[in-house]
Amino acid sequence: MKNRQRLSLFQIAWKNLARKKTRSFLTVVGIALATWVLISLFGFNSGYKNSLDRDIDNLGFQMLVVAKGCPYEAATLMLKGGTGLKYMNEDIVKLITREPEVESVTPMLMQVVFDPNKGQSGGLTAFLGIDPATFPRLKPGLSFKQGSWFTNPEAREVVMGYEAAELEQREVGDVYLIPEKEVELKVVGILNRSGTQDDGTIFLPLQTLQKIFGQEGQLTSVGIKVNKETNLPLFEEKMFKLPDVQVVSLTQVKTTIMTLVSTARILVLSIALIAILISIMGVINTVLMSVMERQKEIGILKALGALASDVFKLIWLETSLLCLLGGLLGAGLAVLTSSLTEYLIRQLLPFSPSGGLISIDARLILISITAVVLLGLLSGIYPAFRAARMRPLEAIRSEEE
Numbered sequence: 282m283k284n285r286q287r288l289s290l291f292q293i294a295w296k297n298l299a300r301k302k303t304r305s306f307l308t309v310v311g312i313a314l315a316t317w318v319l320i321s322l323f324g325f326n327s328g329y330k331n332s333l334d335r336d337i338d339n340l341g342f343q344m345l346v347v348a349k350g351c352p353y354e355a356a357t358l359m360l361k362g363g364t365g366l367k368y369m370n371e372d373i374v375k376l377i378t379r380e381p382e383v384e385s386v387t388p389m390l391m392q393v394v395f396d397p398n399k400g401q402s403g404g405l406t407a408f409l410g411i412d413p414a415t416f417p418r419l420k421p422g423l424s425f426k427q428g429s430w431f432t433n434p435e436a437r438e439v440v441m442g443y444e445a446a447e448l449e450q451r452e453v454g455d456v457y458l459i460p461e462k463e464v465e466l467k468v469v470g471i472l473n474r475s476g477t478q479d480d481g482t483i484f485l486p487l488q489t490l491q492k493i494f495g496q497e498g499q500l501t502s503v504g505i506k507v508n509k510e511t512n513l514p515l516f517e518e519k520m521f522k523l524p525d526v527q528v529v530s531l532t533q534v535k536t537t538i539m540t541l542v543s544t545a546r547i548l549v550l551s552i553a554l555i556a557i558l559i560s561i562m563g564v565i566n567t568v569l570m571s572v573m574e575r576q577k578e579i580g581i582l583k584a585l586g587a588l589a590s591d592v593f594k595l596i597w598l599e600t601s602l603l604c605l606l607g608g609l610l611g612a613g614l615a616v617l618t619s620s621l622t623e624y625l626i627r628q629l630l631p632f633s634p635s636g637g638l639i640s641i642d643a644r645l646i647l648i649s650i651t652a653v654v655l656l657g658l659l660s661g662i663y664p665a666f667r668a669a670r671m672r673p674l675e676a677i678r679s680e681e682e
Contacts, residue, residue, distance in 0.1 A: 290591075294598040297571060305603065308560075308567045312607025312653060313614060315556040320615035320641060320649045321622050322549050328623075328640030342387070342419055342504035343513065345529045346377065346520065368499040369526060376523055377503060382511040387415040390487055391501045392494050394460050406445075406460065408483050410490030419506055423479060428453040428470030435488050440470035444480040457483070464493050557653075560607070561660040568600050568664040579671050589669040596665035597658065604657025608650035616641055 298305045348367035374388050390410035413431050417423070426446075431438045439457050441449065446468075451457060455468045466485070474480055491497045507516060513530060520528040572579070579592060615622075619639040626638055 290595055290598055294595055294602055297575070297595075297599055298602060301571065304567055304570070308563050308603055309607045309610060311560045311563045312604055312657075313610035315553065315560045316608050316611025316649060316653050317614040317618070318549070318553040318556055319652075320612060320645060321619070321639065322553055323645055323649070324615065324619065324639045324641040325622070325626065327645070328638045331640060332638060342506045343530065344505040344507070344517070344520070346373065346503040346505060346523070346526050347501065347529060349525050349527045368496065368501060371498050371500050373500070373523065373526060374503055377505060377520070380516070380519065382507045382516050382519075384506045384508050385415055385419060386506070387412055387419050387504045388487060388500050389416075389502045389504065390490050390494075390496060390499065392490060392496075394462075406483065407481065408459070408485055408490060410485050410487040412487050416484075419504060420479075423475060424473045426471045426473045428468070430470060431486050432469065434486050436469075436486055437464075437466050437489055438469040438486070439466045440472065440484040441468060442472050442480040442482045442484075443474040445483050446471045448481075459493065462493055557656065561656055564600060564603055564657055564660045565664060567603065568596060568661055569667065571599070572596060572664050572668045576671060579668055583671065592671075593665045593669040596668045597661045600657050600661025600664070601654060604654045604660075605650070608653035611653070612646045612650055616646075 346369075348369045371388060374386055377383060377386050389412075392408045392410070394406050394408065413434055417430055426443065428440070430440060441451060441457075446452070449457065451468050451471070453468055453471060457466045457468055458464070459466065466489075472479065485493075491499065505520075507513070517528055517530055520526070582592065583589075619641055623638045
């Protein structure tokens, strides 16, 4: 008997909403848009953080020591695939390795060459001189499509990132000519796509790059990996005491970027909350108008024996259906437009990590739809209460008048 009553209430509620199709549809669309913004926002929050963590983890070290300058400029250049071309003596490596907190270090020299044959947009080529003994250990995420690392620390060889190899149309065994220097190098390895700045980089042994560019004994950066139990803030203070260097902590970089993103996220969240409030008011208005238009019908139902609780349940069910339909439609829109949303975000943000920026999973969708339905239930209390309080005779007469 109870199952029949529930089915009957559901059918009546559905038919009542179908009476005013346009009004019900617009209300559902309003709820869907608010749900879409809400899911996209929290999906961006999760996806951006995960992608940023992955990019930082792929760097293989927690800190970068560069020549003294602007730390924020150095951080941006580092995340974009390079460092400021300010040099420091390679003796700094010995000072760093003396510290007990240091697990390993890798010295690097960045050089950039302009090739006029490639035009203004693609003419810059980044070369990174690395220590073959330490760099691969600190970058375990790098894997080879072809070949391997250098045969010796002074070899005239290059390992090309995936995109660099595609652009130069090189394979293992080919000869690569450095623009301006007229130096021929043998391609011994091509990396798989990593989705990071390494894809566009050409790697050389550190000593080889130093000799080619006349920068013997010079470095542009030193990557530092510390022990797990190290107190990073204290270690940073110790590194700041080194002469003529600037320490960039990747934890600080991440915190700074996330703080900037959080500011924008709060603004968008405020807009989403306003949209939700407007949707709730729309639901209240729609259901309340429906109740007022059906006073005679509700009066007749109560005169035939319907209880106030039955009327309350009926109106409340109509509200729940509107919110559930809007929540499902909004979740579908969020999933279908996630790629477009990610594209637009990448155009607006000054720095976007590799990987997906929008992470929408079943848990997020379920929580968002549940929240929307709960808000709908709250918004339906007043219209349902008004309908339940109607007196049969007064309701019938008021419509006749």
